[in-house]
Amino acid sequence: MFPSKKILFSLSGSIAAFKAVDVISKLVQKGHEVQVVFSKNAAHFIGATSLEGITGKPVLQSVFESGHAMDHIHLTRWADLMVLCPCSAELLFKLSHGGASDLPSTLFLARPKTLKVLIAPAMNLEMWSNLRVQENIQRLHKEPNTHILNPQSGVLACGEQGKGRLPEPAEILQEIDTLLKSTPSSKGxxxxxxxxxxxxxxxxxxxxxxxxxxxxxxxxxxxxxxxxxxxxxxxxxxxxxxxxxxxxxxxxxxxxxxxxxxxxxxxxxxxxxxxxxxxxxxxxxxxxxxxxxxxxxxxxxxxxxxxxxxxxxxxxxxxxxxxxxxxxxxxxxxxxxxxxxxxxxxxxxxxxxxxxxxxxxxxxxxxxxxxxxxxxxxxxxxxxxxxxxxxxxxxxxxxxxxxxxx
Missing domain, CATH: 3.40.50.10300 (CoaB-like)
Structure with a gap:
């Protein structure tokens, strides 16, 4: 067991968001402090109230929320790890091109280069195999301290079968644990x-x-x-x-x-x-x-x-x-x-x-x-x-x- 950490956890619009809820719940049970962030479409798939109940913290959804105007700076300095899970094709594009049109992309752009980031994409198999999406993945591989957890093959929410499925919560948790263990206990x-x-x-x-x-x-x-x-x-x-x-x-x-x-x-x-x-x-x-x-x-x-x-x-x-x-x-x-x-x-x-x-x-x-x-x-x-x-x-x-x- 290693010391509790501060985790900034962003969700984007994806049917796979229910797996992220399980991951967040397990992280809190381990004693970690988790701040959840929604993209503009995430609320269509999961309720903010449920996550607030799990984490004890209000879910942040906008750069311009009253009282939180500077959170895109503060939170990235507060966090020991940033997680974007599930990460949609749209959010991948923003992250890889320096976009800042919502809170998750703004947080990623404003983060210090020392902050470790885990990105877990999830989407339809055709979207995942699209040349532009793969180019965006390659761009993100070049970002400092940024780790990509590739999707798995299996039956997708649309009924098709192929690569694009978000890994199971246990695998996501294992990847997070690995990154947290390699994160220095002191930022400096x-x-x-x-x-x-x-x-x-x-x-x-x-x-x-x-x-x-x-x-x-x-x-x-x-x-x-x-x-x-x-x-x-x-x-x-x-x-x-x-x-x-x-x-x-x-x-x-x-x-x-x-x-x-x-x-x-x-x-x-x-x-x-x-x-x-x-x-x-x-x-x-x-x-x-x-x-x-x-x-x-x-x-x-x-x-x-x-x-x-x-x-x-x-x-x-x-x-x-x-x-x-x-x-x-x-x-x-x-x-x-x-x-x-x-x-x-x-x-x-x-x-x-x-x-x-x-x-x-x-x-x-x-x-x-x-x-x-x-x-x-x-x-x-x-x-x-x-x-x-x-x-x-x-x-x-x-x-x-x-x-x-x-």
Whole structure:
């Protein structure tokens, strides 16, 4: 018995749909989570209410259903396996030619290339043997991670005998089990940093910033629940509730974070690094002309003045590629500005691309962040820009970028 998986199961208009119901029922009995999707003709052959009763989830039937407008993206990132069974000749044509006129074809087109797909065609023998249908099958064989379960020979629903019959539920289930067993338990490994560094002044006082680490923890939680393996480096000053399954490693100063980052990325091959930590630009080098490292205890607070000399910290993000075991892994930086125009923000982002070997930058401005809003833009090194309105859409934007890139 292997862990339960998330299965996106699409049905098209075919008399063989009754076999798919049996398959779906067996998958649910095995503990898998199944989301059923209908083509526009599927409802002529099987009832959506029955399938909702089996799966506990409403059957999705349209790209434009209220409250589900982005499901053609979300579901393909959620799923461990996509199944199209039975798959009609019409749906085969859409899949093989990049069509997106209904929900099943749109889901197939929007899927990340890493998602495994099982297609089980069913149709009349003449339709199956038609040259155009066979050309469509050959096209789909070239699609990444796409598997075709060919129809069987036998008596067809029309009364004719020949090849075109959907395999029996037991054989379909065996094929699904095989694909699920070969599907990694993790969609990818991520390292996320979050919270602000604190540069010590003395044993009590620090130089720090206002970063809370909430965005990093929110992203880590959502990636973890979506099937990614997540390591989190979090500031000691981030007093947050940590979700089950996350075990942060804590840092204080920039030097602490540097050591942890070097150790992590050099020893483990991460698919992506999300560097959201707010790293102090400077550390304390001298106090009243004395080396800060030579002082200990708490500073005397009686003098009217203290002269603190600050020295620039290294830009950690500029070294991540150099330190990384996986030289081709994605690196995403974060850029927070204050009261800058969009043009000025774009200039800051471009400078970060020029100084660091990174793949994307998530940029936002303090004027657009509040308890309810979290506006920003994800910029890619290729020059693309994707806007988001809140932390939920931030996660969707980042997940889409990672899913399409790794």
């Amino acid at each position: 490994s991520l390292l996320i940093t979050g919270g602000g560094t604190s540069e010590p002044i003395d044993d009590v006082r620090v130089l720090s910033n206002r970063s809370t680490g909430k965005t990093a923890v929110s992203l880590a939680k959502q990636f973890l629940s979506s099937g990614y393996q997540v390591d989190l480096l979090l500031s000691q000053s981030a007093t947050l509730d940590i979700p089950a399954g996350l075990e942060p490693t804590y840092f204080s100063s920039t030097a602490d974070l540097k050591d942890l980052l070097q150790e992590k990325v050099s020893s483990k091959s991460y698919d992506a690094i999300l560097h959201a930590a707010a790293v102090s630009d400077y550390f304390l080098s001298e106090i009243n002309g004395q080396s800060a490292s030579s002082l200990s205890g708490k500073l005397d607070s009686s003098p009217e003045e203290l002269t603190l000399k600050l020295k620039r910290n290294p830009k950690l993000i500029s070294h991540l590629r150099e330190w990384s075991k996986n030289k081709s892994g994605l690196i995403v930086g974060f850029k927070l500005t204050s009261n800058l125009s969009k043009e000025e923000r774009s200039t800051k982002v471009q400078k970060l691309f020029e100084s660091s070997s990174i793949d994307a930058v998530i940029a936002n401005d303090l004027t657009e962040i509040s308890e309810t809003n979290h506006h920003g833009t994800l910029y890619t090194k290729e020059g693309h820009a994707f806007s988001f309105e809140d932390k939920a859409s931030l996660f969707e934007t980042v997940q889409n970028f990672i899913g399409e890139s790794i």
